Amino acid sequence: xxxxxxxxxxxxxxxxxxxxxxxxxxxxxxxAGIATVWEGELHCVRAKGKLNNLRExxxxxxxxxxxxxxxxxxxxxxxxxxxxxxxxxxxxxxxAVVQNGIIENYRELKQELQAKGYTFVxxxxxxxxPHLITNLLDQMQSANELxxxxxxxxxxxxxxxNRLEGAFAIAVICKEYPDELVxxxxxxxxxxxxxxxxxxxxxxxxxxxxxxxxxxxxxxxxMATLTPLGVAISSFxxxxxxxYPHVLKGNRMTADKQGFRHYMxxxxxxxxxxxxxxxxxxxxxxxxxxxxxxGLPDDLFTDLQQVQILACGTSWHASLVGKYLIxxxxxxxxxxxxxxxxxxxxxPLLPQTLMIGVTQSGETAxxxxxxxxxxxxxxxxxxxxxxxxxxxxxxxxxxxxxxVPHLIVTPAGIEMGVAATKTFTxxxxxxxxLALDLAARRQxxxxxxxxxxxxxxxxxxxxxxxxxxxxxxxxxxxSHRFQETQDFIFLGRGINFPIALEGAxxxxxxxxxxxxxxxxxxxxxxxxxxxxxxxxVLTIATPGAVYDKVLSNAQEAKARDAQxxxxxxxxxxxxxxxxxxxxxxxxxxxxxPILTLLPLQMLAYHIAATRGLDVDQPRNLAKSxxxx
Ligand code: AGP
Numbered sequence: 001x002x003x004x005x006x007x008x009x010x011x012x013x014x015x016x017x018x019x020x021x022x023x024x025x026x027x028x029x030x031x032a033g034i035a036t037v038w039e040g041e042l043h044c045v046r047a048k049g050k051l052n053n054l055r056e057x058x059x060x061x062x063x064x065x066x067x068x069x070x071x072x073x074x075x076x077x078x079x080x081x082x083x084x085x086x087x088x089x090x091x092x093x094x095x096a097v098v099q100n101g102i103i104e105n106y107r108e109l110k111q112e113l114q115a116k117g118y119t120f121v122x123x124x125x126x127x128x129x130p131h132l133i134t135n136l137l138d139q140m141q142s143a144n145e146l147x148x149x150x151x152x153x154x155x156x157x158x159x160x161x162n163r164l165e166g167a168f169a170i171a172v173i174c175k176e177y178p179d180e181l182v183x184x185x186x187x188x189x190x191x192x193x194x195x196x197x198x199x200x201x202x203x204x205x206x207x208x209x210x211x212x213x214x215x216x217x218x219x220x221x222x223m224a225t226l227t228p229l230g231v232a233i234s235s236f237x238x239x240x241x242x243x244y245p246h247v248l249k250g251n252r253m254t255a256d257k258q259g260f261r262h263y264m265x266x267x268x269x270x271x272x273x274x275x276x277x278x279x280x281x282x283x284x285x286x287x288x289x290x291x292x293x294x295g296l297p298d299d300l301f302t303d304l305q306q307v308q309i310l311a312c313g314t315s316w317h318a319s320l321v322g323k324y325l326i327x328x329x330x331x332x333x334x335x336x337x338x339x340x341x342x343x344x345x346x347x348p349l350l351p352q353t354l355m356i357g358v359t360q361s362g363e364t365a366x367x368x369x370x371x372x373x374x375x376x377x378x379x380x381x382x383x384x385x386x387x388x389x390x391x392x393x394x395x396x397x398x399x400x401x402x403x404v405p406h407l408i409v410t411p412a413g414i415e416m417g418v419a420a421t422k423t424f425t426x427x428x429x430x431x432x433x434l435a436l437d438l439a440a441r442r443q444x445x446x447x448x449x450x451x452x453x454x455x456x457x458x459x460x461x462x463x464x465x466x467x468x469x470x471x472x473x474x475x476x477x478x479s480h481r482f483q484e485t486q487d488f489i490f491l492g493r494g495i496n497f498p499i500a501l502e503g504a505x506x507x508x509x510x511x512x513x514x515x516x517x518x519x520x521x522x523x524x525x526x527x528x529x530x531x532x533x534x535x536x537v538l539t540i541a542t543p544g545a546v547y548d549k550v551l552s553n554a555q556e557a558k559a560r561d562a563q564x565x566x567x568x569x570x571x572x573x574x575x576x577x578x579x580x581x582x583x584x585x586x587x588x589x590x591x592x593p594i595l596t597l598l599p600l601q602m603l604a605y606h607i608a609a610t611r612g613l614d615v616d617q618p619r620n621l622a623k624s625x626x627x628x
Contacts, residue, residue: 004190
């Protein structure tokens, strides 16, 4: 995904755009650029790489404009070179465009424009847009076409977006209309910010929040023209739309590192409060009746026969924990699918199914497409197949929120680090409470057992604080030992197997060290051949059904000279077995994942930081993947 911003108002546009882009850099950081209109000319500055490169370039240029657009890119079409950086312009330097998303029919449009004499200088899909707009402006001007209800630029953009196929959000400026910023949205997020005499647009609210918390969200098929005098919204069909702004409530929507070296570290340390917020959001404060306050309607659950979960990446790992919880606590068969796989090989439809889409950003293209497909498949069948869709997301304003009728919002606040940490924990909390809700409805747990689990969950925040406090320095020191390590194995079993997968993913994505998560009992069926003294094996072992078995699996690794790291409660056995023990409080196995996860997050963080890597913006990644 990419980030777009736009500004029209009374301040310096370039500074406002740079500040906005700083808050959107988590969306992509292959290149960045801005374009402004000043004294009847379009000025465009772009730079390959991170935003700092653009900032340095801009320091040498005077840009007093009061209107402009900006972009931070995650490369899809074309390499991360300056020539492919946004904004893109037409060949006469008249129109500039920034875009997030993909124009699927850009090849046909490009051929058509090339046949008309337009030349292309980038490998991107976006470049067709400024050419189309300028072509339409020319046509309208030469035909002396009167557009009495709107400006020519707005009309040219409208006609252009009607020719585009795919998912996109765009912002457009033109040198002939120096006080107009035109934006449009189709399947990619776009929000408009309003502050007296100043108007903003952005892919995400953090870019706008430093200036205003009064916003209007554009829906699919909507566009808007922003001028210093206000905002006019219309549909792609040209109909005027009246919308009312709303005020965003403040929470941890801060893009500030608050003294931490990296966002990721700050976000790891926010987890006790995230769990507290989850508990107060999802649990009732009433002493009588059900403790669950998810507010989901009964008919979502009536006669339910199975749960199917669709997700990608870390959200997929959280869903595996969710499967364990729903099956073990509510006795409901549950499957978890990679959304990217499910799209092309869906399961045969079974009736009375609850489909859950899990995506922290609410924008992951594969997850959204798989859910949409499922909705369509089920709508075409009889009532017992009717779609029952539930979303779990950290972004209530996301595309997912519009797609599904029911939502569990994880109150984790915005996550700036590309590697998910606190949002994963919040997803786990959502699954605990959903599983308890299902268990209560299906009467698979006694009220005493429900209460026991709820009490256990209420202790988690202080236990997280304890682990973070005790282990931060230990793990930081330990990380030096693994700076040059090339392969890491993470073992876990049962509810902690997904945590092993998540630990391996964290290490891979930010430290670039090869890591594999494996179910501990499966080691002997192959991967054990990888082990020698150079391979650290991190084993998660918590007292429960498979505790002794996991410790035996760790023994087997030790017998092959592997360096053994244990994430387990401290006792004689674990102190003796593991070369390094990262102790966690003794809790019931079913409650352990949020605690066993912490040393893994910290280890990944400190290894990456010790290796001098860009923890918050690892290479080749973006916070969410809005392309297939
Ligand atoms: C998390 O650390 C990853 N960067 C990535 O796997 C992520 O979880 C995945 O892309 C799914 O994102 P989503 O939750 O926003 O859908």
